[in-house]
Amino acid sequence: GQNIDQPTEMTATEGAIVQINCTYQTSGFNGLFWYQQHAGEAPTFLSYNVLDGLEEKGRFSSFLSRSKGYSYLLLKELQMKDSASYLCAVRPRGDKIIFGKGTRLHILP
């Protein structure tokens, strides 16, 4: 079967750095995505990894290790607007994308 695990909730302080981990077990691998979702809103794309290593995009970076079935999303210089759910998602084959349940990130002033 397909399984994607990530922590349910995390709390961090404004200006700090936080790392959100994701582990996956899927039948096939054609890429891993991270999405941000504010409460009651649509998910929006943050990053895509298909090869091992780190992808950096401004304050956000995403890492992938295919051999370990592991990824993380790193958020730097946290801002209050970063309070949201972060969804890890995997495309097992060339079609559907499977999402984890998401990590709710709370930012404290």
Added chain:
Amino acid sequence: DSGVTQTPKHLITATGQRVTLRCSPRSGDLSVYWYQQSLDQGLQFLIQYYNGEERAKGNILERFSAQQFPDLHSELNLSSLELGDSALYFCASSVDGGSNEKLFFGSGTQLSVL
């Protein structure tokens, strides 16, 4: 604005009823995906269409059906509704469903079954 349009935004109905949710993908996108999101389950993949044909199926109930029309808009039909069907239903689109393609999500339809 993602360019994906979903209607209606809110729907309130009773158990046993049938509803239709509508989605217009971004201009140029051929692939449409439907997801159900409830508080405890996260985003659950229901079904994917590509250029009018069903491409992939998830844990979609037999009471649910979908189709994609020649103009590429899609409809999700939910029948014999139960209380547990109350959820946020998202439609997403991508150009052709390729491996590295990100999904663009609509703003969702909040379904409440009373």
